[in-house]
Structure formats: structure tokens, C-alpha cells
Amino acid sequence: MGVSLKDIAERAGVSLATVSNVVNGYRPVGERTRQRVQQAIDELGYTPNLGARHLRRGRTGLIALAIPELNNPYFAELAEIAIREAAGLGYTLVMENTAADREAELLLLDGSHRHTIDGLIFSPVRIGRDEVLARSADTPLVLIGEGVYDVPHDHIAIDNVAASHAAIQHLVAIGRRRIAFIGAAPGADRQSAHLRMRGYREALAAAGLPFRPQLVARTDEFGRLDGRRAMRDLLALGEPPDAVFGYNDLIGIGALRALAEAGCRVPEDVAVIGIDDIEEGRFSTPTLTTIAPDKEEIGRLAVRRLVARIEGAEVAAPLTVQTPFRLVRRESTGTPGA
Amino acid sequence: MGVSLKDIAERAGVSLATVSNVVNGYRPVGERTRQRVQQAIDELGYTPNLGARHLRRGRTGLIALAIPELNNPYFAELAEIAIREAAGLGYTLVMENTAADREAELLLLDGSHRHTIDGLIFSPVRIGRDEVLARSADTPLVLIGEGVYDVPHDHIAIDNVAASHAAIQHLVAIGRRRIAFIGAAPGADRQSAHLRMRGYREALAAAGLPFRPQLVARTDEFGRLDGRRAMRDLLALGEPPDAVFGYNDLIGIGALRALAEAGCRVPEDVAVIGIDDIEEGRFSTPTLTTIAPDKEEIGRLAVRRLVARIEGAEVAAPLTVQTPFRLVRRESTGTPGA
DNA sequence: CCGTACCTCTATAACGTTATACGGGTGGTG
DNA sequence: CACCACCCGTATAACGTTATAGAGGTACGG
Known part of the structure; x- marks a missing residue:
């Protein structure tokens, strides 16, 4: 089926090894033969069989x-x-x-x-x-x-801790005091959730704000659906949060949706921030503030x-x-x- | 490095071919030897080298x-x-x-x-x-x-023509008369854009609505950004549309964003529909009506x-x-x- | 008791590469 | 002129598999 080294070796009247050397320059080849081989390659349209190459290598x-x-x-x-x-x-x-x-x-x-x-x-x-x-x-x-x-x-x-820290700092800077976190992980799973949680706690402490366990919502997964569900729960609290930090942008998007369904204004009633900077967050209504990794x-x-x-x-x-x-x-x- | 057929052939005291036959059953192998070979495979933890197999095959x-x-x-x-x-x-x-x-x-x-x-x-x-x-x-x-x-x-x-037809039919059914299409393709590119356009025209005709060229917006790409840009242009018309059919959901999402920025109510002022049923459309504000392929x-x-x-x-x-x-x-x- | 038909297994040649070892020219040097 | 060094090229053995041809052995029918 395919054109192999052998074919072009015959065509150019040289040995297999020489053709191989022309193709991937392992050993130098004389100018005259190189051209002859190259011509044969072009004419027959040779492409190396990567499977064989990789087997050998x-x-x-x-x-x-x-x-x-x-x-x-x-x-x-x-x-x-x-x-x-x-x-x-x-x-x-x-x-x-x-x-x-x-x-x-x-x-x-x-x-x-x-x-x-x-x-x-x-x-x-x-x-x-x-x-x-x-x-x-x-x-x-x-x-x-x-x-x-x-x-x-x-x-x-x-640096997850620093990233979360920056997110919370921003919420604090715009005057929020009851800041919730959505996306805490159960058990030992999702190390990153723990780290982001740690940044959350550290930043709260640094701002002199109390840590309120009821403002931390854990989720099983980390998609839009989980964000919405958790946000609904938070809104059902006696004193709902005035800002939400989502484990990622999808959680944030889900939270935005829940807020819209509940008739809450964003950011007036509740501000929302996520992490990831996915394109979706640039087109949501409202658009989503985020921590953008490179x-x-x-x-x-x-x-x-x-x-x-x-x-x-x-x-x-x-x-x-x-x-x-x-x-x-x-x-x-x-x-x-x- | 890896364990090869040869290794387990030696271990089991049989030939290469027999081991190969045990592994992929090309020829039958006696019960006694099969077990011996299988044991060697398990003990040495053999996994076939797919590269070599595929080269051979x-x-x-x-x-x-x-x-x-x-x-x-x-x-x-x-x-x-x-x-x-x-x-x-x-x-x-x-x-x-x-x-x-x-x-x-x-x-x-x-x-x-x-x-x-x-x-x-x-x-x-x-x-x-x-x-x-x-x-x-x-x-x-x-x-x-x-x-x-x-x-x-x-x-x-x-069936793109039918899908577009269904989308327009729905817009007509909810009382829309000035229905725009975003995502027409320039030149011969994007055959699917032509098909969806055809469904659009056919459905308009079937509903007794006039085809208005100014309500057709072409785009270079088919992302959120293109949808927003095109929607802005449509809104700038003397008589803007009361409904928009997007080439796909991303276009629809972009259109929703442009409408939000312009202060238009959806669906009261302008209704929007897309194609694809991406998850994003289930969480946008407002959520996006769509034609869902399987x-x-x-x-x-x-x-x-x-x-x-x-x-x-x-x-x-x-x-x-x-x-x-x-x-x-x-x-x-x-x-x-x- | 021989021929034949199995059934099980082995030996070996590929598949298309690349790397190693080697050979045959050419030119320069002592 | 003999020697060595080099450059350019070839022959060939792998890499790990699978398919083909065939070699033993056992069972069975004639």
C-alpha cells in the first residue's frame, strides 16, 4: 500500500540506510546522492511509517x-x-x-x-x-x-492559595462582608478545593472578617449544576451572603443562574467571582469576574x-x-x- | 524495559507463536499450555506492544x-x-x-x-x-x-433544512414576524450555513412572511463574539427584528449578550433560538431555546x-x-x- | 499395520524502520 | 610508495509482533 523506504531506495539506486539518513540526517550523506534520493522521495510521495519508526526507536x-x-x-x-x-x-x-x-x-x-x-x-x-x-x-x-x-x-x-486570596481580597475591596465559598470538597478529595478554601480563610482573617461555616457550601462535582444548587441553599439562609467565591467559573455561572432565578441583583445584592477565565464568563449576563490563570x-x-x-x-x-x-x-x- | 512475548515464551517454555495465540486466539491452543502461558503472563505482567502489533497488522x-x-x-x-x-x-x-x-x-x-x-x-x-x-x-x-x-x-x-425550519416555525408560532438569521456564510464556505439559511427562507415562505435581506447577518466565524457583533448591527436597523435565529448556540449566546447590553428584554422584545443544545444554554440568563441534535x-x-x-x-x-x-x-x- | 487426518505446537519470515559494524574508495602525510 | 585517516556508502541485525508453512505426535478407519 504505502510507499516505503525500500521503494525509494530501489528507485534511487541506493541502500536503505542511505535513504534513512537522508530522511532524518543521522549520518551525513553526499550532496549528489542526497539530491537523487530526495527526488525519488518527492516523486513517489514518501512519508515515513511512524509506527515502524517508533517501534525501532x-x-x-x-x-x-x-x-x-x-x-x-x-x-x-x-x-x-x-x-x-x-x-x-x-x-x-x-x-x-x-x-x-x-x-x-x-x-x-x-x-x-x-x-x-x-x-x-x-x-x-x-x-x-x-x-x-x-x-x-x-x-x-x-x-x-x-x-x-x-x-x-x-x-x-x-498558586491556589494566593489566587483565592486575591479573589477574596477583591470582594472585600468592593465592600463585601458576608462572603460565601462554593466548592468545598468532602473528605480528602480535590486537594485544590482545600487550597482554595485555605486562601478563602486566610483572606477573611487578613481582612478581619469572621469565618462562618454556614457560608461554605460543599459540592460533589464542580459544574454549573452544582453551583446553582449550592447557591440556592445559600440564599435560603436566614442571612444570605453578599458575595460568592466559586471554586471555578462553572460554579460561578451556576451561581449566577440561581441568583437570576431568585430575582437577586448582581452585583448589587450579591457579587460573584470565579476562577479559570473561560470564554463563557465574558458573555454571561452579567459577565463574570474571575481569576485568570495563564x-x-x-x-x-x-x-x-x-x-x-x-x-x-x-x-x-x-x-x-x-x-x-x-x-x-x-x-x-x-x-x-x- | 517492557516485558515482551519472548520473555514469557521463555518463562513458559513454549514458542513465541504459541504465546501470541494464547493472547489473541488466532489459533487454538491446548488447555494445559494455555494455562501455563497465562500464568507466566500474569506473573510477569505482560501487556502487548501495540506499536509492534499494529506494524505487523x-x-x-x-x-x-x-x-x-x-x-x-x-x-x-x-x-x-x-x-x-x-x-x-x-x-x-x-x-x-x-x-x-x-x-x-x-x-x-x-x-x-x-x-x-x-x-x-x-x-x-x-x-x-x-x-x-x-x-x-x-x-x-x-x-x-x-x-x-x-x-x-x-x-x-x-437534516439541517428541517432543523432550521423547525426553529423558524417555533418563532412564528409564538407570534414573531420580523425574524432575523445570524450566521450566513460568505461565498461557498460553510455549506451548513447555506442549508440552515435555506430552511430559514422556506419556513418564512411557508408562514407567508416576506424574506428581508437586511435581516440576514453574515459572520466570519461562528462564536459568541460573532453573534454579539451581528446582533448589534441588527439592533441598529431602523426596524430591528423581533426574533433571531442563530446558526448555532454560541451565536445565540452572543446575541443574548448584545441584547442585554442594549437593554432589550428577551423574549418580550426579541426572542432568540439556536442550534446545538450546549450545556451553557441551560444556564444562561435567559436560558436559550434551541434545536437539540442527538x-x-x-x-x-x-x-x-x-x-x-x-x-x-x-x-x-x-x-x-x-x-x-x-x-x-x-x-x-x-x-x-x- | 499402514495411510491419513487431525490437533498442537514450533520455526521463521515478514512489517518498515534505525543503529551498528564494516568496506571501498580518495586524499594527504611521512 | 606505503600508511593512515577520512568520507560516503552498504549490509545487516535488531525492535515486538503476527501469519504462514510445516513438524511431530496421537487417533482412527480401512
């Missing part, structure tokens, strides 16, 4: 991006960036959806894909440090997000570090990178002009 | 899903379904983002990935029938969406048909499937109760 050319929710626009945007970056480096990126399922995450860690992928970019949410330390697979692993800390792998994330940076960095590991930078110590974030003010906390 | 086990916008939640939702279905059938799905770029689409068609993927699920928007007919690659191709018709490939899509059916069917072709059902004639859709009434056209 011991690699597959595939890297995986494992995320808890493909439906979350944050991850969709991140995936798009990562796919582009990987393609540029000669790798194909495949997406693995763990659906925030513990079993799925463990399976991924222990490399049921051992032979299939060269490396893994992983955003874990249901497993912890111990599970990562105990993993048996030996392919490079880059962690993103805030699930796990202090493990011997590259790790890229924003997705471009996270996606590109993760892929580049992983590929560097795959291609042999074994010696360098694992790097933990904290990518920058910034506050984006929008209508849900009152526009600067208003 | 002439397949890679990869299928691609090529879509114009990964950021569009409609495609993200579709991708999630397709990934799941593919995994269930033993294939890995990789996403290709054409970014609605003509060159990218042509490249994909002519199989620069010839050796890399076994088949392609493709949602073309910038190329037409001729380009598909002229393609040189010989891997199976399943088309989704409405870009191209009458080509010798499996094709899965909703994404589950489209995604699963596309993968299943592709895999069937790959695995040799060459003879069966290409199938064109029109998947069902339904109208989902939400606030943007007035709730049934109101």
Missing part, C-alpha cells in the same frame, strides 16, 4: 493529557493549546478523560498504557501523594493543577517539559513551576467605572 | 476526529462521546483541530497522516464535494456535519461505522444517516407556561 510518539472533565471549557481550552504545542514538537496528543474517577486515575498512573504512550500530562483530583509515589510505570509524568504536591515529578500550577503558559510548558524528559533530559531535577494569574474585573463584581 | 489503532473548533462546546461534547466509544472498541481517538482552515482541511483529506491513522471522522467546513472526491488517501472516511453531500463515504448529520447518536454512530470499515466491511455501500433532533423550549422564546 522504542517510542510511540504519543503523549496523553489526562483531565477530569473534558466538558469543562477550561480543560477544553487547555487541551487545544497542548495539542498544538505537541504537534509542533512532533508528538500526537491523545486525551484521556478520567471523569474524576479514582479508579480511572489509578489505572492511568500505573500505566496500563505502558507501551502505548511515551509520557503523561496528568491533572489528578481523586488521588494523593502516596498513590503517585507508589506508581510503577516509568514513563515521564508531568502533573498539572493542584492535586498533588511534593512528588518527584515536574509540576505546573498556579492557560497558554500552563499548556505549553507542560508539553515542553514532558517532551524534554522523553527525549532524555533525565538528569535535571523535577521542576515545580507556579504560573502567573491575574484578576479580571467584570460586571458580576461591579465594573471599575460604575 | 498494518494498522495503528488510532482514529482521528477532525473538527473545526475544539473550543466550541458542541464539539467538545461530541468528542467526549466519540473518545469513549472508540476506547470501547479498542481504538484510541486523537483530535485534530482544523480551526476551520481550508489548508488544514485539505492536508487532512489527502492523508499526510497516511501511516499514522486507520481512519478519519471529519467535519469539513471549508472544502466541498470536489475536494473530497479528489482525495488520494485510501483510509476509511466518515463525514459528520453538513459540509459535504453526495460523496462515496458514510455521512452522519441532522449528539450521543452522532458520536457513537460515527465511530462504529468507521471501525466497521477499518475492520473490513468494505463491501457495504456508504450510508447516509440523518439523526433525529428536537426543539427544546427555554426562556429565550418564552416558557410554555408563561
Whole structure:
């Protein structure tokens, strides 16, 4: 079917090895033969069989991006960036959806894909440090997000405590006093939820505001539906909050919806802020104030570090990178002009 | 590094071929040896090297899903379904983002990935029938969406004319007379935009309403931003529309935003309807009425048909499937109760 | 008791690459 | 002129699988 090295070797009257060297320059080739080979390649339209190449090289050319929710626009945007970056480096990126399922995450860690992928970019949410330390697979692993800390792998994330701190600080700055948090996690799950919670508490303390447990709403998942449900509960309180900090933008969107249904004005009655800066928040009514991580940076960095590991930078110590974030003010906390 | 067939062949004291037969049952193996081999497999933790297998079999086990916008939640939702279905059938799905770029689409068609993927699920928007007919690659191709018709490939899509018809009919039924369409495509691009436009015109005619060219807004892209921009233009007309039909939900969301910014009430002043039924539309304010295609059916069917072709059902004639859709009434056209 | 038909297993040649080891020219140097 | 060094190229052995051809052994019918 396909045109192989052999075909063009015959055509150009040279050996297989020479053609291979022309194609990927492992050894120098004389100018005359190089041209003859190149011509044959062009005429027959040769493209290397990547499967065979990777078999020989011991690699597959595939890297995986494992995320808890493909439906979350944050991850969709991140995936798009990562796919582009990987393609540029000669790798194909495949997406693995763990659906925030513990079993799925463990399976991924222990490399049921051992032979299939060269490396893994992983955003874990249901497993912890111990599970990562105990993993048996030996392919490079880059962690993103805030699930796990202090493990011997590259790790890229924003500073969650600081990000939450900034969010609360903003709400305080616009005069809010009863600030709720939606998206606390039950048990040991979702480390990032704990971190954001910690930033919430620290910022409250720093502002001299009391921590009120009834203003903390836990959710099972972290989607729009969960945000709406939690917001409804908060509104049912004797003294409802005057501001809400959502674990992510989807929670924030859900909260906005619940507020609209309850006839509350945003931001006059309740201000809302999220994290992620998904495009949806720029078009919601009202638009959603958010903490914007540098997705471009996270996606590109993760892929580049992983590929560097795959291609042999074994010696360098694992790097933990904290990518920058910034506050984006929008209508849900009152526009600067208003 | 990895455990190979050879390792477990030695361990079990049998030949390579026998182990291979135990693993994938090409030839029967005696019960006693089968058990011995199976035990060795379990003890050493063998997993087949898929690269080598696929090299030998002439397949890679990869299928691609090529879509114009990964950021569009409609495609993200579709991708999630397709990934799941593919995994269930033993294939890995990789996403290709054409970014609605003509060159990218042509490249994909002519199989620069010839050796890399076994088949392609493709949602073309910038190329037409001729380009598909002229393609040189010989891997199976399943088309989704409405870009191209009458080509010798499996094709899965909703009936766009009928879907648009249904949308307009609904707007007419709630008493609207000046119905605009956002998302007409310039030139020959976006066949689906033409089809939806046709449904729009037909339904207007069927309702005895005049076709007013000034109520048709073309857009370059099909995102929220384009919807907002177009809606602004429509509002600037001497006689603005009393209803808007968006090419898709993102356009609809953008239109909602423009209406909110202009202080228009929805649906009282202007009703809005889209196509796709993305989750975002269930949480926007107001919620967005839409034509809901059966994404589950489209995604699963596309993968299943592709895999069937790959695995040799060459003879069966290409199938064109029109998947069902339904109208989902939400606030943007007035709730049934109101 | 031989021939034949199984049934189970083995040996081996691919699949398309890349890396290693080697060979045959050419030019420069002592 | 003999020697070494080099440059350019070839031959070939892997990588881990699967499919084909065939080799033993046992059972069975004639």
C-alpha cells in the first residue's frame, strides 16, 4: 500500500540506510546522492511509517493529557493549546478523560498504557501523594493543577492559595462582608478545593472578617449544576451572603443562574467571582469576574517539559513551576467605572 | 524495559507463536499450555506492544476526529462521546483541530497522516464535494456535519433544512414576524450555513412572511463574539427584528449578550433560538431555546461505522444517516407556561 | 499395520524502520 | 610508495509482533 523506504531506495539506486539518513540526517550523506534520493522521495510521495519508526526507536510518539472533565471549557481550552504545542514538537496528543474517577486515575498512573504512550500530562483530583509515589510505570509524568504536591515529578500550577486570596481580597475591596465559598470538597478529595478554601480563610482573617461555616457550601462535582444548587441553599439562609467565591467559573455561572432565578441583583445584592477565565464568563449576563490563570503558559510548558524528559533530559531535577494569574474585573463584581 | 512475548515464551517454555495465540486466539491452543502461558503472563505482567502489533497488522489503532473548533462546546461534547466509544472498541481517538482552515482541511483529506491513522471522522467546513472526491488517501472516511453531500463515504448529520425550519416555525408560532438569521456564510464556505439559511427562507415562505435581506447577518466565524457583533448591527436597523435565529448556540449566546447590553428584554422584545443544545444554554440568563441534535447518536454512530470499515466491511455501500433532533423550549422564546 | 487426518505446537519470515559494524574508495602525510 | 585517516556508502541485525508453512505426535478407519 504505502510507499516505503525500500521503494525509494530501489528507485534511487541506493541502500536503505542511505535513504534513512537522508530522511532524518543521522549520518551525513553526499550532496549528489542526497539530491537523487530526495527526488525519488518527492516523486513517489514518501512519508515515513511512524509506527515502524517508533517501534525501532522504542517510542510511540504519543503523549496523553489526562483531565477530569473534558466538558469543562477550561480543560477544553487547555487541551487545544497542548495539542498544538505537541504537534509542533512532533508528538500526537491523545486525551484521556478520567471523569474524576479514582479508579480511572489509578489505572492511568500505573500505566496500563505502558507501551502505548511515551509520557503523561496528568491533572489528578481523586488521588494523593502516596498513590503517585507508589506508581510503577516509568514513563515521564508531568502533573498539572493542584492535586498533588511534593512528588518527584515536574509540576505546573498556579498558586491556589494566593489566587483565592486575591479573589477574596477583591470582594472585600468592593465592600463585601458576608462572603460565601462554593466548592468545598468532602473528605480528602480535590486537594485544590482545600487550597482554595485555605486562601478563602486566610483572606477573611487578613481582612478581619469572621469565618462562618454556614457560608461554605460543599459540592460533589464542580459544574454549573452544582453551583446553582449550592447557591440556592445559600440564599435560603436566614442571612444570605453578599458575595460568592466559586471554586471555578462553572460554579460561578451556576451561581449566577440561581441568583437570576431568585430575582437577586448582581452585583448589587450579591457579587460573584470565579476562577479559570473561560470564554463563557465574558458573555454571561452579567459577565463574570474571575481569576485568570495563564492557560497558554500552563499548556505549553507542560508539553515542553514532558517532551524534554522523553527525549532524555533525565538528569535535571523535577521542576515545580507556579504560573502567573491575574484578576479580571467584570460586571458580576461591579465594573471599575460604575 | 517492557516485558515482551519472548520473555514469557521463555518463562513458559513454549514458542513465541504459541504465546501470541494464547493472547489473541488466532489459533487454538491446548488447555494445559494455555494455562501455563497465562500464568507466566500474569506473573510477569505482560501487556502487548501495540506499536509492534499494529506494524505487523498494518494498522495503528488510532482514529482521528477532525473538527473545526475544539473550543466550541458542541464539539467538545461530541468528542467526549466519540473518545469513549472508540476506547470501547479498542481504538484510541486523537483530535485534530482544523480551526476551520481550508489548508488544514485539505492536508487532512489527502492523508499526510497516511501511516499514522486507520481512519478519519471529519467535519469539513471549508472544502466541498470536489475536494473530497479528489482525495488520494485510501483510509476509511466518515463525514459528520453538513459540509459535504453526495460523496462515496458514510455521512452522519441532522437534516439541517428541517432543523432550521423547525426553529423558524417555533418563532412564528409564538407570534414573531420580523425574524432575523445570524450566521450566513460568505461565498461557498460553510455549506451548513447555506442549508440552515435555506430552511430559514422556506419556513418564512411557508408562514407567508416576506424574506428581508437586511435581516440576514453574515459572520466570519461562528462564536459568541460573532453573534454579539451581528446582533448589534441588527439592533441598529431602523426596524430591528423581533426574533433571531442563530446558526448555532454560541451565536445565540452572543446575541443574548448584545441584547442585554442594549437593554432589550428577551423574549418580550426579541426572542432568540439556536442550534446545538450546549450545556451553557441551560444556564444562561435567559436560558436559550434551541434545536437539540442527538449528539450521543452522532458520536457513537460515527465511530462504529468507521471501525466497521477499518475492520473490513468494505463491501457495504456508504450510508447516509440523518439523526433525529428536537426543539427544546427555554426562556429565550418564552416558557410554555408563561 | 499402514495411510491419513487431525490437533498442537514450533520455526521463521515478514512489517518498515534505525543503529551498528564494516568496506571501498580518495586524499594527504611521512 | 606505503600508511593512515577520512568520507560516503552498504549490509545487516535488531525492535515486538503476527501469519504462514510445516513438524511431530496421537487417533482412527480401512
